[in-house]
Amino acid sequence: MxxxxxxxxxxxxxxxxxVKDNVVTVKGPKGELHQEINPDMIVEVNDGNIEVKRPxxxxxxxxxxxxxxxxxxxxxxxxxxxxxxxxxLVGVGYRAxxxxxxxxxxxxxxxxxxxxLPKEVxxxxxTDRKSNPLITLESADKQLLGQVCAxxxxxxxxxxxxxxxxxxxxxxIRRKAGKSAKV
Numbered sequence: 001m002x003x004x005x006x007x008x009x010x011x012x013x014x015x016x017x018x019v020k021d022n023v024v025t026v027k028g029p030k031g032e033l034h035q036e037i038n039p040d041m042i043v044e045v046n047d048g049n050i051e052v053k054r055p056x057x058x059x060x061x062x063x064x065x066x067x068x069x070x071x072x073x074x075x076x077x078x079x080x081x082x083x084x085x086x087x088x089l090v091g092v093g094y095r096a097x098x099x100x101x102x103x104x105x106x107x108x109x110x111x112x113x114x115x116x117l118p119k120e121v122x123x124x125x126x127t128d129r130k131s132n133p134l135i136t137l138e139s140a141d142k143q144l145l146g147q148v149c150a151x152x153x154x155x156x157x158x159x160x161x162x163x164x165x166x167x168x169x170x171x172x173i174r175r176k177a178g179k180s181a182k183v
């Protein structure tokens with residue numbers, strides 16, 4: 001039995017969940033999300049709870065059981081509370097500015113990088129003196145938010161010698177010692 005899949009998902013107040021034609025729709029104060037599910041899986045909404053059930057104990061059904069329960073749970077949390085991630089730019093001269101949904105990054109290349117973010121993601125770039133620039137991203141969609149953060153991080157991954165690059169706030173970078181002088 002899937003330990004994750006059998007847990008019921010409680011629906012907070014202000015959130016509406018509907019299941020129609022293998023598509024789960026979750027509406028809340030932060031937005032509306034849709035997730036298509038496998039026709040084999042059974043999703044029931046009753047008494048303020050969502051339950052995901054599987055038809056058999058086949059390996060593929062067991063795998064989908066926990067997966068769809070987690071995806072629906074992430075949708076419920078996203079439309080009620082939302083998700084937030086922060087990226088930190090570590091390096092001399094690294095800067096970030098946002099103009100609406102367009103993020104402009106200076107990451108040590110010969111040119112500035114302009115990225116247009118999806119409309120579902122809210123962005124705020126903050127630069128204070130004596131601290132590293134911070135990019136704060138917020139969204140109701142956890143998958144989309146993680147994808148956007150991974151894309152931004154891939155523009156200049158943290159290097160292991162000085163730790164310069166784009167990293168998640170609080171991320172620990174494994175550092176290398178570098179060369180040592182011969183005696």
